[in-house]
Amino acid sequence: MANALLLEGLHVVDLASFIAGPAATTVLGDFGADVVKVEHPRVGDMYRAFSHVPPNPELDGVDYPWQLDNRNKRSLELDLKSPGARPVVERLVRWADVLVTNFPPPTRARLGLEYADLAPLNPRLIYADVTGFGELGPDAHLPGFDADAYWARSGLMDVTRQHDAPPSMNLFGSGDHSTAITLYAGIMTALYRREKTGQGGRVTASLLAEGAWAASLWLQAVLDGAENPRPADRFHPRNALGNAYRTLDDRWLLLTFVNEEKQVPLFLTAIGHPEAVENPHFKDTASRRAHASEIVALLDRTFATRPLADWRKRLDDAGVTYGVVQTLEEVAHDPQLHANRVLVPIDGGATEPRWTIDSPVQLDQEPKVPPRRAPDLGEHTEAVLGELGFDAAEIEELRTAGAVPRQPWSEADST
Secondary structure, eight states: OOSSOTTTTOEEEEOOOSSHHHHHHHHHHHTTOEEEEEEOTTTOOGGGGGGGSTTSOOOTTOOHHHHHHHTTEEEEEOOTTSGGGHHHHHHHHHHOSEEEEOOOHHHHHHHTOSHHHHGGGOTTOEEEEEESSOSSSTTTTSOOOIIIIIIITTSHHHHTSBTTOOOOOOOTTHHHHHHHHHHHHHHHHHHHHHHHHSOOEEEEEEHHHHHHHHTHHHHHHHHTTOOOOOOBOTTSOSOTTSSEEEOTTSOEEEEOOSSHHHHHHHHHHHTTOGGGGGOGGGSSHHHHHHTHHHHHHHHHHHHTTSOHHHHHHHHHHHTOOEEEOOOHHHHHTOHHHHHTTSEEEOTTTTSSOSEEEOOSOOBTTBOOOOOOOOOOTTTTHHHHHHHTTOOHHHHHHHHHTTSSOSSOOOTTTTO
């Protein structure tokens, strides 16, 4: 194992599309797993076109979402609706250690891809499926996406908006990527169970469950009978020292005090209001909460007098805790993210994107695969079929049956 990657030799079949499922298999691939992504002939995973869907930024010739969530994989074109595809599916299942799908339950049943259909072919198979709304209940059959299942249905969209502001579309993919890590954790737990029992098993995750987990601190309070938390109102917050403030150059600072008794006097002196230390409004926690609106008004006026750089120096010198609301351009060049290898170079990325975001799971003792180019549609079809034991004549039969295309298709052909 000295030079081997942690998951080298682990075979993964990716039957999922868009983000959560494929992102989970990407993490497996990061640690060395061999991931075969199964895509519909000529069309492929519709995620290939996601960079052209507003409001996503469009970059000429760069398919950045595809690179992010499908690096280090091999692409196999296969029409799962074709009766001729079944022998390929069965060999894939026998080859696989892990199979990931995000087909809704009715689609899985129609295609013969339920866990009960595949487990007899490989008793050691880890079958992982991710859905929008879970496996059971009245809405289990509905397709679910990041926006409606994770953000809207879970309550997150309601409580992460400002008072009197309508709910807004949150950053696409944020719930998907969180769910992907949960799915990855479930797969690794199932693999550990397999080591102990020799048996495969089924792993489930849903965008709705992930959203409820993200909202769990407040959701738990409501479950215990608390009043439903309302959207934040920065002019009338519960705590003026846990609030955002605009600087002279139209930037935002976020105060994040924990030990207020220690930090408040330091903070007031740093911002040029040492006299406020004696102000009854700042006397103690109860007073600061009772007079939060007046404190916000004072801090709004104060922070509007200087640019961000000045305030950063003053607050840093005082040793108080705060955050800067960074732009994505700043995040892309943040030395903290580069030092911790959150942002990593793409292997051979001279013409493709040169940097990407690493998956957040890190083991000091285990290296990751350098991010390589995500596959073209069907790029590895013949190679994978050959590894599964199909000879040239059998591959031709698959083509005749329409299970695989007669020739490799470029991405241009798939549009």
